Amino acid sequence: AENEEPWGTPCTQLLVSVATPGCDGFPSLDSKESYKLSVSEGSLLLSADAVWGALRGLETFSQLVGRDENGTYYINKTEIVDFPRFPHRGLLLDTSRHYLPLKAILETLDVMAYNKFNVFHWHIVDDPSFPYESSTFPELSKQGAFNAMTHVYTASDVQMVIEYARLRGIRVIAEFDTPGHTLSWGPGAPGLLTPCFLGKNPSGTYGPINPILNSTYEFVTSLFQEVSAVFPDFFLHLGGDEVDFTCWKSNPKIRAFMKEMGFGEDYKKLESFYIQRLLDIISSLGKGYIVWQEVFDNGVKVRPDTIIHVWKQNSAPYMEEMANVTKAGYRALLSAPWYLNHISYGQDWMAAYQVEPLKFEGVPEQKDRVIGGEACMWGEYVDVTNLAPRLW
Amino acid sequence: SRRAMGRAMGLAGLLVGLLLVPAVLVSTSLRHGAPRTEPPLETAEWEPASGAVPEDSLWPLPQRLRTSPRQLQLAPARFQLVHGAGSSAGPACGLLQDAFRRYYEYMFGQSPRRKRGRRPPGARAEPELSQLQVVIESRDPGCHSYPHLGSSEAYHLTVTEPVAILKAKEVWGALRGLETFSQLVNEDDYGTFHVNESEIDDFPRFAHRGILIDTSRHYLPLKSILTNLDAMAFNKFNVLHWHVVDDQSFPYQSIYFPDLSGKGAYSYNHVYTPTDVHLVIEYARLRGIRVIPEFDTPGHTQSWGRGQKDLLTPCYNGEQPSGSFGPVNPILNTTYDFMTKFFKEISSVFPDAYIHLGGDEVNFDCWKSNPEVKEFMKKQGFGMDYAKLESYYIQKILDIVSSYNKGYMVWQEVFDNKVQLKPDTVVQVWMANNYAHELSSVTGAGFTAILAAPWYLDYISYGQDWKKYYSVEPLNFPGSEKQKRLLVGGEACLWGEFVDATNLTPRLWPRASAVGERLWSSRNVTNLQDAYKRLTNHRCRML
Numbered sequence: 001a002e003n004e005e006p007w008g009t010p011c012t013q014l015l016v017s018v019a020t021p022g023c024d025g026f027p028s029l030d031s032k033e034s035y036k037l038s039v040s041e042g043s044l045l046l047s048a049d050a051v052w053g054a055l056r057g058l059e060t061f062s063q064l065v066g067r068d069e070n071g072t073y074y075i076n077k078t079e080i081v082d083f084p085r086f087p088h089r090g091l092l093l094d095t096s097r098h099y100l101p102l103k104a105i106l107e108t109l110d111v112m113a114y115n116k117f118n119v120f121h122w123h124i125v126d127d128p129s130f131p132y133e134s135s136t137f138p139e140l141s142k143q144g145a146f147n148a149m150t151h152v153y154t155a156s157d158v159q160m161v162i163e164y165a166r167l168r169g170i171r172v173i174a175e176f177d178t179p180g181h182t183l184s185w186g187p188g189a190p191g192l193l194t195p196c197f198l199g200k201n202p203s204g205t206y207g208p209i210n211p212i213l214n215s216t217y218e219f220v221t222s223l224f225q226e227v228s229a230v231f232p233d234f235f236l237h238l239g240g241d242e243v244d245f246t247c248w249k250s251n252p253k254i255r256a257f258m259k260e261m262g263f264g265e266d267y268k269k270l271e272s273f274y275i276q277r278l279l280d281i282i283s284s285l286g287k288g289y290i291v292w293q294e295v296f297d298n299g300v301k302v303r304p305d306t307i308i309h310v311w312k313q314n315s316a317p318y319m320e321e322m323a324n325v326t327k328a329g330y331r332a333l334l335s336a337p338w339y340l341n342h343i344s345y346g347q348d349w350m351a352a353y354q355v356e357p358l359k360f361e362g363v364p365e366q367k368d369r370v371i372g373g374e375a376c377m378w379g380e381y382v383d384v385t386n387l388a389p390r391l392w
Numbered sequence: 393s394r395r396a397m398g399r400a401m402g403l404a405g406l407l408v409g410l411l412l413v414p415a416v417l418v419s420t421s422l423r424h425g426a427p428r429t430e431p432p433l434e435t436a437e438w439e440p441a442s443g444a445v446p447e448d449s450l451w452p453l454p455q456r457l458r459t460s461p462r463q464l465q466l467a468p469a470r471f472q473l474v475h476g477a478g479s480s481a482g483p484a485c486g487l488l489q490d491a492f493r494r495y496y497e498y499m500f501g502q503s504p505r506r507k508r509g510r511r512p513p514g515a516r517a518e519p520e521l522s523q524l525q526v527v528i529e530s531r532d533p534g535c536h537s538y539p540h541l542g543s544s545e546a547y548h549l550t551v552t553e554p555v556a557i558l559k560a561k562e563v564w565g566a567l568r569g570l571e572t573f574s575q576l577v578n579e580d581d582y583g584t585f586h587v588n589e590s591e592i593d594d595f596p597r598f599a600h601r602g603i604l605i606d607t608s609r610h611y612l613p614l615k616s617i618l619t620n621l622d623a624m625a626f627n628k629f630n631v632l633h634w635h636v637v638d639d640q641s642f643p644y645q646s647i648y649f650p651d652l653s654g655k656g657a658y659s660y661n662h663v664y665t666p667t668d669v670h671l672v673i674e675y676a677r678l679r680g681i682r683v684i685p686e687f688d689t690p691g692h693t694q695s696w697g698r699g700q701k702d703l704l705t706p707c708y709n710g711e712q713p714s715g716s717f718g719p720v721n722p723i724l725n726t727t728y729d730f731m732t733k734f735f736k737e738i739s740s741v742f743p744d745a746y747i748h749l750g751g752d753e754v755n756f757d758c759w760k761s762n763p764e765v766k767e768f769m770k771k772q773g774f775g776m777d778y779a780k781l782e783s784y785y786i787q788k789i790l791d792i793v794s795s796y797n798k799g800y801m802v803w804q805e806v807f808d809n810k811v812q813l814k815p816d817t818v819v820q821v822w823m824a825n826n827y828a829h830e831l832s833s834v835t836g837a838g839f840t841a842i843l844a845a846p847w848y849l850d851y852i853s854y855g856q857d858w859k860k861y862y863s864v865e866p867l868n869f870p871g872s873e874k875q876k877r878l879l880v881g882g883e884a885c886l887w888g889e890f891v892d893a894t895n896l897t898p899r900l901w902p903r904a905s906a907v908g909e910r911l912w913s914s915r916n917v918t919n920l921q922d923a924y925k926r927l928t929n930h931r932c933r934m935l
Contacts, residue, residue: 345890346890
């Protein structure tokens with residue numbers, strides 16, 4: 001008949017029902033993201049245990065709504081029961097190799113929400129620049145940013161990111177990578193980095209953080225006190241990757257320290273010494289930590305609830321590393337096959353898609369320790385002019 | 393921002409400032425147009441630049457350049473780009489008027505403080521540059537004509553107090569010179585604009601310096617094409633090779649055959665109307681850029697079949713048509729009737745002397761399956777050699793296009809398959825495998841060639857691949873001087889399988905800039921460190 005609506009009774013409401021309150025809290029590793037979506041004639045119901053599940057369900061609902069050739073919006077009768085396979089689904093952005101304006105970060109958070117990512121791993125500082133404005137140590141960004149006026153993240157910028165993320169059910173895990181990857185820290189924190197030597201004389205260049213000075217640990221304590229307060233997530237990423245021992249080896253005071261401590265020529269022991277103390281500091285601040293795989297590979301003594309971030313692609317197959325890490329009882333995050341900055345011609349999304357994170361030899365308890373993974377967009381060749389098309 | 397960055401003082405920079413960049417004699421033989429006398433190479437009379445190093449951001453590097461540390465100031469409120477006395481071009485030359493405004497904006501921005509005013513009394517001691525005068529020397533400047541392969545793009549720029557003079561034979565050289573001048577003007581920490589006293593003598597090493605865009609695999613909105621033309625002008629590219637249609641879609645709205653885009657475009661919104669096309673051609677012309685359209689046949693034509701019945705060959709499965717179609721059907725008269733009318737339109741819409749006719753990657757399977765085609769092969773005595781059928785087709789197309797007084801460009805297969813080509817055909821070498829050998833063959837047979845093979849920029853990879861493109865030496869192929877002169881240039885190609893308006897600009901630039909310098913600058917400009925320094929500055933300016 002002429003007046004019959006082709007789409008049935010129009011729907012007027014999507015009812016969202018959340019079992020446990022928590023609107024004002026922050027998402028965490030244990031957050032429940034499950035939801036049920038029930039679409040039938042005259043009834044649209046989205047139910048979830050927690051608000052985080054409601055967010056995921058809203059995204060799915062928005063994907064189900066279609067538009068026909070007359071412009072009418074419609075939705076099919078649907079039943080969905082959904083929950084994530086892995087609780088930690090992250091994206092890494094690097095704002096040190098190239099500064100990313102706030103708008104670019106917020107835009108990225110929007111697209112992460114479209115894709116149900118729930119962790120923003122903010123690799124905020126590194127060798128090339130220090131854009132994080134610290135209230136305790138303002139000189140760090142004053143001297144270390146590409147431009148202290150324009151290429152910095154103010155305290156309010158950081159709060160904006162954290163809140164914008166929270167509203168999308170996304171955790172913000174900041175990474176202050178040490179003891180390597182810290183050249184930009186030097187100008188604003190004299191005495192922090194190890195002076196390298198050419199023979200008997202300082203060469204004028206600097207290396208990783210100096211692990212033998214008490215001032216180092218005082219500095220680290222104060223900085224991480226601030227960072228722990230600024231970033232509400234339980235976890236901090238402490239880095240610990242790619243520590244180059246050359247500078248340490250060249251420094252006579254360090255060599256003397258090595259002797260004193262009985263480390264011999266094994267600088268991994270010195271690295272461990274630093275990391276150990278760092279981890280203790282972080283623990284005392286009530287935070288948990290994630291570290292890159294070298295910390296595990298080099299035999300550092302870490303707390304059992306440490307999360308190891310597997311990233312290396314070349315040496316051994318990364319799945320072997322996943323097996324070793326989980327066998328040793330630690331939780332693991334996988335990034336190795338997902339370095340999206342390594343661009344190549346064609347439909348490389350397929351290679352990323354076909355990775356099976358649990359494809360390694362191990363008992364079920366081991367597999368349970370794989371809590372998820374992260375796609376990484378390192379910034380050597382990435383800035384705001386090409387971030388979005390390279391990432392998505 | 394389009395203004396030059398602050399300078400870095402490096403030893404490399406000092407050395408560049410010290411030396412004249414010499415003109416290599418090889419490059420002079422590749423220019424078209426009237427031969428010029430070579431001024432004797434002079435040793436630098438001026439002291440090395442100790443502060444500002446203006447060459448730090450020139451791209452591509454001019455043929456001959458010398459600068460002095462003496463700086464001149466420019467006041468945006470008073471500085472003018474004008475026609476000089478004795479120029480054959482004047483205010484009626486729309487092309488130059490447009491360029492003057494464009495380059496003024498590039499140099500000084502659109503700040504409201506650009507009001508005209510007098511120089512304040514007691515002004516600073518630094519001398520002021522008040523004008524750049526542009527003098528076109530040839531009797532016919534070319535203001536209302538289109539650029540072509542033989543156009544003169546040479547210019548001579550003298551920057552001294554109180555006026556700078558830019559001399560060029562034709563307006564095309566003036567455009568190139570304006571770009572260079574704008575690269576010399578820089579802003580200091582106090583916001584003051586400076587330019588160093590300098591003298592530049594410049595001309596392109598190769599006359600054909602192109603960018604290929606593909607608007608069939610993905611439609612590119614007009615804005616995206618125009619932005620790209622701007623970027624090309626920053627890098628002195630002078631050919632837009634517009635691969636407008638292909639298998640996937642037919643966005644070109646034809647006047648004679650509206651169904652081609654009507655049925656072959658992705659959607660009604662994904663077409664180029666005649667107005668769009670004219671806009672691209674004029675926008676390009678104002679930047680000294682030729683637009684060479686490519687209508688690739690007989691392969692790469694799936695989209696043509698939707699709007700033009702019986703144009704494509706029906707493929708067969710045994711005795712029955714399979715339902716799918718292959719290349720253009722070479723045995724029907726209707727095919728050539730269509731092509732005659734179609735290319736009549738193309739010849740009149742696109743003013744360039746050349747049309748690119750494609751001719752690449754023709755798959756013979758469909759032809760081989762079709763009984764009528766097989767019959768035709770027999771009748772013609774082609775045996776089983778389908779390359780002969782391809783030649784038969786191409787020949788007729790070439791003749792059609794010639795009858796409209798157009799020259800043509802073809803992909804290398806047309807040459808490789810021994811089609812009979814007119815002597816002024818341009819062969820585009822694109823297959824990466826042993827392209828030097830192909831260049832030898834093509835030029836050895838007396839044909840003009842352009843090189844694309846090492847410059848397929850759609851083949852992205854991790855890291856600084858611009859260095860790879862920069863390090864190509866086009867003349868590194870076995871051949872005589874005469875042969876080398878037949879290589880008139882090259883093209884950086886951005887095929888569209890994985891490219892649309894969301895990623896075109898960052899994928900093409902600044903990687904294509906590397907190709908731009910290779911095609912413009914002297915053969916011995918190969919230092920990667922110096923290039924890196926200039927390219928990073930140039931890239932920031934382009935943003």
